Amino acid sequence: MNLSPPISRNPYYTVDKEPSLIKSVFAFIDILGYKGIVLKAREDNTEIIMFRRLYNALKSGRYRLEKSCTNGNDKEFDDTVNYLNESSTEKDDYFLKAFTDNIVIGFPENNNNHIYFQVIISKLARFQFEMIEKDFFIRGAISYDEAYIDDIVVFGSALTEAYKGESIEAINPRIILTESAVKAIYSYIDRHPDLTSHNKIPSSWIKLNLLEDADGKWFINYLNAAFLDYFDYNSEPNLEIILKHKELVENNLEKHKENNCVWLKYVWVAHYHNFFCNLHSEYLFEKHKIILPLNPYDFREISLSSE
Structure with a gap:
């Protein structure tokens, strides 16, 4: 009998090693009006219907996290990333944990950080849109710092900053970028003189996928999903x-x-x-x-x- 533990796809977890903090893009997300939604469902005796709607929304959102689309008319790039994701038997590139009205998603750093930010923001945009399609509007914040997340614990400076961003700064149903995330993206903008052509985020991509609010906060332009046909980018x-x-x-x-x-x-x-x-x-x-x-x-x- 094989008694070895099942292989974990959690990118934060390594067998036989103590857990470690890893530099990560980290999202803390809250479902708008969750308490009221639950109470109303209980009053109307429709709690199981609401639960299944939430479950299916999270299931659809998770599926979008497992795919890639840059929302920037770079289908060749998207196809490559999707192929690598689907053919890999190794770790996922994220870990998601949902509890009550909160969702946390951690994406540990990799060696292609310029691509990494593009992929993650695009995935979170699709995640947000999937939740909204099921009538769950969300707000949240994205940070860039050290974190660890598994079934036992969520910990790290990235969590602290993202939680503060969601609970204090986001206010409206938007996913904002905290100071650490904006600073990280600025370091990869294509006008940066010290970067090679393979280590840059096109400014055109930033303008497509992010917007700036009146308070100066950058937030994800999730309606750009309207230009996607599943994962193919359309001109209209x-x-x-x-x-x-x-x-x-x-x-x-x-x-x-x-x-x-x-x-x-x-x-x-x-x-x-x-x-x-x-x-x-x-x-x-x-x-x-x-x-x-x-x-x-x-x-x-x-x-x-x-x-």
Whole structure:
């Protein structure tokens, strides 16, 4: 009888070695209004339905984490990464742990950190969009520091910074980049004079996949998923995705109109939605937008300091 322990795909875990902190891109994510969702399901006797919806959302989101898409029209790169992921019997490149309304995802550092940041942000964008499609809007923060995560413990400076970012700084349903993550990405921008051509993040990719909010926080532009057909990048957006997102936001604005604190968070999402439509006005028109009485938000494309 083979009594050897099962092989763990957790990239933080090594058999017969003490756990160690590893430099990681780390995401701490919270489901918006989770307590209210659970209480309402309990009142309506639909708790099992809500549970299965959440379970399927996390299952779909995990699937997106296991794939790669740069959201930057680099299909050859995506195909290569997907092939390596699917053909490998070795470790995953991330570990996910979900408990109550919190989700933590750790991506240990590898030797291609410029590609690594592109892949992770793209994966998290797809994860966020998958959750939203199941009507779970989320907020969170991404940090870059030392961490360890397994079934027993989640620990490290990356966790501390990401938790602070999610709980204090994110505020609205957005996944922000903390100071450490922004600093790391800046070190790989393609205008950096000390980098070779193979160690750079194109500034064009940053402008496609990240936006800057009025408070100066960078956040993931998850609606860019509308340009994806599963994992293939299209030159035009999927209008059904945009209209679905519009419907979900409008429904939540109506549902939460008596709860001003939650309602304002969906107002933020509505203005982000409309900003995205304006960015792609050659494809998206007034019928794709959400009607709101005023616009207190000032989104903008990221302006890199070296431009």
